[in-house]
Amino acid sequence: MPTPTEIDAAPFVRLSAVTKRFGAASPALDAIEGVILGGRITGLVGPDGAGKTTLIRLMTGLMLADEGTVEVLGYDTRRDPAAIQAAIGYMPQRFGLYEDLTVQENLDLYADLRGLPKTERGRTFAELLEFTDLARFTGRLAGKLSGGMKQKLGLACALLRKPRLLLLDEPGVGVDPISRRDLWKMVENLTAEGIGVVWSTAYLEEAEACDHVFLLNQGRLLFSGPPQEMTGRVDDRVFRLSGVDGRRRDRLARLLDQDGVIDGVIQGEAIRLVMKPGLPPPTLGTDDGAPPARASVTPPRFEDAFVDMLGGGPGGRSRLAETQRAFTEEAGRPVIEARGLTKRFGDFTAADSITFDIPRGEIFGLLGPNGAGKSTTFKMLCGLLKPSAGEGRVAGFDLRRDAAEARNRLGYMAQKFSLYGDLNVIQNLNFFAGVYGLSGARKRERIDLMTEIFDFRSIHDISAKDLPLGLKQRLALASAVLHEPEVLFLDEPTSGVDPITRREFWTHINGLVEKGVTVLVTTHFMDEAEYCDRISLIYRGRSIALGSPDEMKARVASNNLPDPTMEDAFVALVQDSEAKEAA
Template sequence: MSTGDGKPVLVRLAGVVKRFGDGAPALDDVSGDIRGGEITGLVGPDGAGKTTLIRLMTGLMQPEAGRITVLDHDARAEAPAIQAAIGYMPQRFGLYEDLSVQENLDLYADMRGLPHRQRPAVFDELLTFTDLKRFTARLAGKLSGGMKQKLGLACALIRKPRLLLLDEPGVGVDPISRRELWKMVENLTDEGIGVVWSTAYLDEAEACDRVLLMNAGKLLYSGAPSGLTDRVAGRVQRLTGIEGSRRRLLARLLDEDRVVDGVIQGEAIRLVLAEAGDADAVAKAINTDATRLVPATPRFEDAFVDMLGGGPGGRSALAEAQAPRETGNGRPVIEARGLTKRFGDFTAADRITFDIPRGQIFGLLGPNGAGKSTTFKMLCGLLKPTEGEGRVAGFDLRRDAAEARNRLGYMAQKFSLYGDLSVAQNLDFFAGVYGLSGARRRERIAMMLDIFDLKRQAAMSAKDLPLGLKQRLALAAAVMHEPEALFLDEPTSGVDPITRREFWTHINGLVEKGVTVLVTTHFMDEAEYCDRISLIYRGKSIALGSPDELKAKVAKPDRPDPTMEDAFISLIEASEQEAAA
């Protein structure tokens, strides 16, 4: 099979249906093609059906209806032939963490039947390709997230396939590692290999040659990314010169009928309008002389949110229920003074210093393994610093750890609630941990179930919740006791754009009430919500400032308006060059 431009069709999907149980189908009449020499983005939020569709393409599962043809093989009748010819990297890739990089390669070579005489040349090519030659003796469990994904890619390429299926390879990976993975995959398409790159990151969709955009099991769009972004052409505006709180203004604008979506971009606000001609009316509604609406380039995410009917609005019932925090004596709510953590001879965090005033969002950014999670854990009392001092709400984390922990709420990077307990039982448990009792305890639990729309799932085991609802539950548990400081460790990794906006609506509202937030994230657009950012690399803080200040540091005549991702990568590259000089 081939297309009009001569590119071979490697996968043909025709009316594919897959069900699990009696509910709505996981895949509902999905049709489309995947071609050689291209990256096809299988794009959509958690629960969209991406992993199910990939597993059907591998022949590991069978559809209830429809037909799947892979490399001219019928997926029902010829699954072994498909599995011998493709490369497949599952979402939770099966690396053996107690084996070294080389031992993992040896194992996968055995499983794929790679002849021993071919192995030295194949291993040399793959280790060069992934830049892992220096780490062949390192245990896979000791690799950073990005390096694990590179090793996973190498194992999937032990036998050069015509079709490579990658299930969310960028989840939890920092921007530098994601960019490196993209370059590797683009090199593969130059050899004619067809690549399916599954992702919930909508900025990754823009880099694909074609996309299959899915939501709740349905195919919403198939084609070039530009074909979708064209639907919001002329409707995307950037609001600058904001006077007063940009968070409060965004909340108000999101409740305007003329505004479909909006996010904070540093000191500006990015808006998607309902109609191209709505800009003047929105400008009048703001009614200040200093603000300006300037047309902005549409993004794939703008179009996707528009297709889903817009964002969740600007109202946060959680923030409305929050008692305002007093401004106090002006002392920072969170303080880091020379925080240092050593593990043996390795210094994970080296003299990290910053402070966060009340009612601000502070971001810790950095590549995987840079030291940001170590810094984060020291400040919320989970790790004892080797040197230096950390304070939360005035309490020293060494001497008064229990008092400090009672003043903060913590949402872990990975779902950390009790999977075998129900939603209501988790909330009840954490209410007790945070010292709530009696009527107050019952009131806060009922409020969390209502605000986060979890009443119908109250009796469900937490482990059975979809990812978006797990994140809601985790946030509900973290704010149960109205903490002064909120610690969020990559809180929205993998969730859909609507849930992410809902999440940040709550956070922005809480900050307006005086709550102080420390957040780590790999989403560079989320970093734009921060008042200030510390960029950590190799254990040190290499840059500190607002998002706009960090972007201004890397602006050039040929790149006058850099993105946060540009700033992230450029500042780290500059740090490496300085260290090498």
């Protein structure tokens, strides 16, 4: 009989040449090999459509592979799916909480479904509510919980009968950095008990927190191993250019088109570059004879290595920006203005006296935990919500009196895909062109241009709902800029898309900003927050910090944290606000 040590060392999951197809398309999974061990976090990492959810569903026995074998906890998924399902915990990507039931009622329902004996429920509920910090909210409807709290409740329901293997399908999607850190701490505590955890994610920064990573892209396994092994592939090839004078976005665009540059992004006041092996970063001079930017080697990120593996980013040229008319009038005046913006829902104040100005040609970020009020602020400035008090102006138009005129000056890209799924690509473009007042030759010209720039010709008759996420996001952006708006509102625009599509998206945005377009963006990606010129951090309905990314990081720097990340700054500033309120 094997010893406990030998049992613990045995793979919890064994994947052998696992292939899964849906129809005649390329395989969703193509001959995947690997093992998953207990007592550690294994990351299934990759963009939307990579095959992560399919692989997790194969592990649950809810779906069977077309070729190859999947063994979970010693059971074959073809022969013993019931035994597997009794021993695992599974939290789907869209967890089936009942939003009209309270937290406690959801726990009761899932306890019934999982067959948890009534004699064990009191103790189990108490442990899980303490573990997830939901004890204060047992009477709250699930639909009224923030995104992070919903994920914690989903985790609690998956743990009602403590599993040997816990499968989490993108638990961090749409969750703010503080809630994401809480989830990671909970999961790390579970692995200390020997539970095996599979954490699926499109956030490449989360890959670095895993013990082992399966990196998937378009159904293929590109890498399997510790994340440090992946990032080590670009050691000494990632550089930070500081002291960048003048227009960083224009300089980045020029750098991306130089030989030897694999990838590059804005990082606060600096530029971050990934170079080909053995090449130094190019010299970045200035137009006015000032000293050139200083280049220093910086620690690589998992995303740096992934983009390098994919052959590099899309370059610095944006056809979209090249065809955009320039907005140069009154360059210093505010294009977006918030003056004491307040929104109340009954006795609850969702946004409280929010005030800021955004000048022409600036990217301004709204950051905050789930439920903090940033989406409410965003919607008031779009003209989608009427403020209870205060004033908002866009392109000189008052949002109370002239909301229709203001909306004609802006383009809007919603957090959740807002195009019409049953209309095809061209029909969506035609519809939004009409909404924005385009007609005749001008309408045909702009639709033809978007079709060419975003390469829609081969997919023009496909329904929007059937497009991969990356193409949906391209279509959403194309629809938002059809009428050449001077203001763009982007609500978490790149969630779930692959790194190359993200780079392409931001290349377009950076180019548009260089033409004088003003951008207001919300994001949970802390590296994207660094692309902003300034940020307002909103918490409990109030703006608790306003400044550039570098200014925010400098505010929280200390001897213990001399070089904080944007996520460190986010968490520290929120915690400081909580401490001041409690004092």
